[in-house]
Structure formats: C-alpha cells, structure tokens
Amino acid sequence: MENVQQNPLGTDSIPKLMFKFSVPSIIAMIVGALYNIVDQLFIGQAVGTLGNAATNIAFPLSTSCIAVSLLFGIGAASCFNLSMGRGEKEKSPFYIGNAIIMLFSSGVILFIITQLFLTQILKACGSPNDVLPYAQTYVRITSFGFPFLILSVGGGHIIRADGSPKISMFCNILGAVINVILDAIFIFGFNMGMAGAAYATIIGQIASTVVVIIYMKNFKTVPLLAKHFKLNINYIKEVASIGMASGINQLSMMIVQIILNNSLRYYGGLSIYGEAIPIACAGITMKVSQLFFSVVIGLSQGSQPIESFNYGAKKYHRVKYTYILANKAGAIISIIAFILFQLFPREIISLFGSATEEYYQFATKFFRIFLFFICINFIQPITSTFFTSIGKPIKGIFLSLTRQIIYLLPLIIILPLFFGIDGIIFAGPAADLIAAITCLITISIEFKNMKQLELVEEHQNIHL
Numbered sequence: 001m002e003n004v005q006q007n008p009l010g011t012d013s014i015p016k017l018m019f020k021f022s023v024p025s026i027i028a029m030i031v032g033a034l035y036n037i038v039d040q041l042f043i044g045q046a047v048g049t050l051g052n053a054a055t056n057i058a059f060p061l062s063t064s065c066i067a068v069s070l071l072f073g074i075g076a077a078s079c080f081n082l083s084m085g086r087g088e089k090e091k092s093p094f095y096i097g098n099a100i101i102m103l104f105s106s107g108v109i110l111f112i113i114t115q116l117f118l119t120q121i122l123k124a125c126g127s128p129n130d131v132l133p134y135a136q137t138y139v140r141i142t143s144f145g146f147p148f149l150i151l152s153v154g155g156g157h158i159i160r161a162d163g164s165p166k167i168s169m170f171c172n173i174l175g176a177v178i179n180v181i182l183d184a185i186f187i188f189g190f191n192m193g194m195a196g197a198a199y200a201t202i203i204g205q206i207a208s209t210v211v212v213i214i215y216m217k218n219f220k221t222v223p224l225l226a227k228h229f230k231l232n233i234n235y236i237k238e239v240a241s242i243g244m245a246s247g248i249n250q251l252s253m254m255i256v257q258i259i260l261n262n263s264l265r266y267y268g269g270l271s272i273y274g275e276a277i278p279i280a281c282a283g284i285t286m287k288v289s290q291l292f293f294s295v296v297i298g299l300s301q302g303s304q305p306i307e308s309f310n311y312g313a314k315k316y317h318r319v320k321y322t323y324i325l326a327n328k329a330g331a332i333i334s335i336i337a338f339i340l341f342q343l344f345p346r347e348i349i350s351l352f353g354s355a356t357e358e359y360y361q362f363a364t365k366f367f368r369i370f371l372f373f374i375c376i377n378f379i380q381p382i383t384s385t386f387f388t389s390i391g392k393p394i395k396g397i398f399l400s401l402t403r404q405i406i407y408l409l410p411l412i413i414i415l416p417l418f419f420g421i422d423g424i425i426f427a428g429p430a431a432d433l434i435a436a437i438t439c440l441i442t443i444s445i446e447f448k449n450m451k452q453l454e455l456v457e458e459h460q461n462i463h464l
Helices: 002-006 014-047 049-085 092-115 118-124 132-161 167-187 193-216 233-269 274-310 316-343 346-352 357-368 371-374 379-389 393-419 421-462
Strands: none
Touching: 002 118, 002 346, 002 371, 002 379, 014 049, 014 132, 014 167, 014 193, 014 274, 014 316, 049 092, 049 118, 049 132, 049 193, 049 233, 049 274, 049 379, 092 118, 092 132, 118 132, 132 167, 132 233, 132 274, 167 193, 233 274, 233 379, 233 393, 274 346, 274 357, 316 346, 316 357, 316 371, 316 379, 316 421, 357 371, 357 421, 371 379, 371 421, 379 393, 379 421, 393 421
C-alpha cells in the first residue's frame, strides 16, 4: 500500500491535480472538435450549403468512432487507475493491452462496413438526394481513417491515465494542426473540395496515431509487454462495462443525429426552408456547441483519474471535492457559452459561408432556442463520467442516456407532430432541463451513500 499512499493522485491538492489533468484534456478535446469544425468552415466557404449539409450527414459516422474510442479508451483508463489505486500493479497493464487491440480492430471493422454499405448508410443518416454525392465523396475517403481516429482518441485517454496529459494533448494538437494546414492547401490550393477536406482529416489522424504507438512502447507507470496484448475476454468485459457509459453517450448522440437529420429533412421539406437548409444549419449548431462540450468533457475526463484512484484508495472526501470542483468550472464555461450563443448567433453562423436570408433566419432561430439551456448542460456529462470513474457503470450508463435517448429522442419524434419543424427546435432545451434535474437527484443520493462509506472507514481506522 506504500505506492498507493505516495501516488500524487492521492496526496496532491485537488485544484492542482484538476489543472494538471483537465487543462491538457480540455485543449485536446477542443482540438479534436476542430477536426470537424475546420472541415465545416473550409467546406462552407468553398462548396456552400450542400457541402455543409454533407458533413452533417457524415457526422454520425465520426460519432460512432468516438463511441468506440471512449468505450475502450475511458474504460481502460478507469480500470487501470482503479486497479493502481488498489495496489494491483501486476494486473493493471492487461487492461491497457487488451484495449489497444480492441480499439484498432474495431476501427477496421467499421471501415469495412462503411465501404460495403456507403450509400445505404448515408441515406439512413438522412441525406437528401442533392446532398448525397457530396457525402459519398467525403465519407468514402474519411472511412480509411476510422482505425486511426479510434486508436488516437482512445489511446489519448490511456496516455492521460498513465499520468501524461501533456502527451495526450500533443497527440490531438498535432493531428488538428496538420488537418488545418492541409485543408487550406487541398481545398483552396488544389481546388479538391470535399475530397481535399477528407484527405486532410485522415492524414492528421494517422499522425496522431503514430504518437500513441510511440508512447505505448515507453509506458511510464508500468511496462507494457507482449503478454499484455493477448486478448482476454475477462479484461475486455471489465473494460467495456466501465467504459459503457461514455460509449453509449456517444452512441446515443449518433442515433439522435440520425433521427434529427431525417426529421429535419421531412419537416424542412414541408416548410419554406426546404430539405437541405435545416440539415446544414443544425450541423453548424451541433459542431459549434461541440466546442463547449469539449471543454466540459475535458473537465470530466481530467477529473476521471483523480476520482478513480481516490475511490479505489477509499479517500471519499477527495472524490467528492473533485466532482464539485469540476462542476464549478463547468458552470462558468456554460454561462459564457450561453451569453455568446444568445447574443451572436448570426455572426457565428456567418463564419461558415454566406447563404440566403431563409438560411440565416432558420439558423439563428435554431441556434438560440435549441441551445437555450446550454447554461446547465455541464451537469450531465460530468455526472455520468463521475459514476464511471468510481466503478458504477450502470448509473453512468443511465445518466449518459438521459439527455439524448430517454428525453431528446422521444421529444424530437413527438413535438413535430404538433408544432412542425419548430417542435424539433424546442425539443433541445426541454431535454436539457429534464436531464440536468435527473443528474442532480442521482448525485445527491450517491453523496449520501459515500458519506456512509466515510463513516464506516473512520470507524474501522479507530479500531485498528
């Protein structure tokens, strides 16, 4: 237990640890979000509304890759830190090795499926006929990068769990910088349009993956040997069960994106806006809001190793303090985002290319209303990750499903039956409010349970 007591995760000040782990994580998440946003910016300027709509149609496929990345990446990171917190140094590297194999092989499977059923998948994602050729060009190329995207994102979480958040940040920054530079060269320099954006994306992802592979050969906390990469169903099940909440959260986002695209296409076709404008505007709104969520998710990921280790070490007061500190920081970010999104929606949307007045009218309305409760959206991701971090995946899974699947999805389907396309817009804030309330109730119950564990631990220490 000596190593447990001396580990800085269990002894250093919580604000210091939160800064150390969260800031690089936030930067890494923001940079990761820029993969999609930069493509959208360049495509919006060079291709226009149909190009913007195409990237939104393709977005669920990228989300599916992130879901797998978080399933095995955060799952392995949490299992590794929990195991190290319990002093199980021999067991912990098996979680890492098994996760690495699953990350890359899952990417290969997704690539094959996408190539075989590309048109069917894009139509299922809600692609109108005039958008389909643009989406086909983009996804046919970007799907080659799926194994690298999954391994680089999932590997980043594992690197962070090993106590190297700056390396994880560098991994993401390298890929994004390469993506931005090549976007400008391929789209404007070589006039390659959608294909140029796609090639820039996968080259950046490959560069990030190279960093991950090099790091794994020099793992810091424990050495990673060949035996640790031999697949073991027990380790895989444990990793997947812990990472399930984060993975399902992304998977639910993908499902909602698909239903949302189809609903916008249908009800947009019945409105003055047509099919493509609502899909393009929603895509821009989602990707801009992704910058906000990148900060919040970065906070939750930065708190993960602190919460996991201290819960494993039975230092419950440190676990609670970490969660509360993450929420305080999340509240500040959320209020800033709310002010920007309410005051400057048209200015933000204009960055993604010029369009018709109908386009700006719908985009501004969608932006302001759909994101109205972004001021409380920090609660759900931080809380669902908290339960994953302390080894309670069932609660984490439930909370990760609340905003997207349990609340938003039914509202997207039901409200438009009465209010048309406006019903889709109002479904967003309604789901955000109910999800936040659910999380507050659940965490208050857990804190009471943790208080009881603290009292039991104090009683046992007195009698030792």
